[in-house]
Amino acid sequence: MTEKYIARSWAVAARMLGGEMMIMSADSTLFTLNRQATIIWNAADGVTPLREIVEREICGVFEVDPAVAYQDAEDLVRDLAGHGILILSGQPAVGRETAP
Amino acid sequence: MTGCLTTCIEIGGMPILVRTESRAFFRLIGERYRGFANATARPVFEFDVEIVPPGRITDEEDLSVRFDSGRWIIERGDFHAEWEPAAGRGWIRQSANPYAIDAAFRILHSLLLARESGLLIHAASAVRNGRAFLFSGVSGAGKTTISRLAPQSVTLLTDEISYVRRDGDAYRAFGTPFAGELARAGENISAPVAALYFLAHGPENRIETIAPAEAGRTLLRNILFFAEDADLVKLVFHAACDVVSKVPVYRLTFVPDARVWDSIV
Numbered sequence: 001m002t003e004k005y006i007a008r009s010w011a012v013a014a015r016m017l018g019g020e021m022m023i024m025s026a027d028s029t030l031f032t033l034n035r036q037a038t039i040i041w042n043a044a045d046g047v048t049p050l051r052e053i054v055e056r057e058i059c060g061v062f063e064v065d066p067a068v069a070y071q072d073a074e075d076l077v078r079d080l081a082g083h084g085i086l087i088l089s090g091q092p093a094v095g096r097e098t099a100p
Numbered sequence: 101m102t103g104c105l106t107t108c109i110e111i112g113g114m115p116i117l118v119r120t121e122s123r124a125f126f127r128l129i130g131e132r133y134r135g136f137a138n139a140t141a142r143p144v145f146e147f148d149v150e151i152v153p154p155g156r157i158t159d160e161e162d163l164s165v166r167f168d169s170g171r172w173i174i175e176r177g178d179f180h181a182e183w184e185p186a187a188g189r190g191w192i193r194q195s196a197n198p199y200a201i202d203a204a205f206r207i208l209h210s211l212l213l214a215r216e217s218g219l220l221i222h223a224a225s226a227v228r229n230g231r232a233f234l235f236s237g238v239s240g241a242g243k244t245t246i247s248r249l250a251p252q253s254v255t256l257l258t259d260e261i262s263y264v265r266r267d268g269d270a271y272r273a274f275g276t277p278f279a280g281e282l283a284r285a286g287e288n289i290s291a292p293v294a295a296l297y298f299l300a301h302g303p304e305n306r307i308e309t310i311a312p313a314e315a316g317r318t319l320l321r322n323i324l325f326f327a328e329d330a331d332l333v334k335l336v337f338h339a340a341c342d343v344v345s346k347v348p349v350y351r352l353t354f355v356p357d358a359r360v361w362d363s364i365v
Binding site: 011012013015017018019020022024026028030032 | 311312313315316317320330333334337338341344345
């Protein structure tokens, strides 16, 4: 199975406020992430496979079926990538387009 | 420009030199910004005003603020302005009405403030006992109403657009000439921000704390910022988050009578 890699985009601003992750996209749209989405966002370093993030950060913390958790994570990152918040790739990130 | 008349208008501690050849327009802005003229201030920016006959200046229906080739281009049907940040100067072409330059000033200040962790907020603001209180909300939320109800001991900074700048680890609100329905410029003073209230009408006066994320979302909806610039949008976002992290934020539901000010201390 092809691995997926996710990285935070440089083009957005993100801030944790009162326990909620708020993200403003480049077109000034504001997003608030729920707890699991925040975990995935924080782990989106561009080099850790999404599958590993879900296994370690989601399945290791929440009582969820791994297949369901991975499907939910895939849907989430596809949605966030569609808004330019995350960069979704089949390769580990090497460029400057991802945030630290 | 030859035969120019100049005045320095200082809003929020940011002096802008305005130059025009039109005596009539010079008198008009002299009246409008009377409390904000400061002849001794060193301007951070110089602005030439070219007065043209009334009529459409540009084809832009809506306000457009964009950065192109090192300059900001600001357009609306009734004015065209350009500003070169690196050179610290710009110009505006408009008819001899105060609304065009007022809009240009608001936009200029929003751009200048973005790099200084400051914000222009849709909010009335006032000083009581040396502390500033902000009352934010969309049109009709009660900004002008609460301004009208303020007791004599309260000094009004604005009933429409609040000017907030970072001051060390806190925030300071400044008076502005940007008036709303009250049609009266604020006092040219400043004070540390003690609280930010989001206004709502209701059957009784009530103050409720707002959680930081909700406060941030609400504040972001009430910020004046027009530029399509990703870097500046990020700065504005972080400034808004900072404000709600450092300033107590409440929802103020109020009945439109003077008793509401009993709670503002």
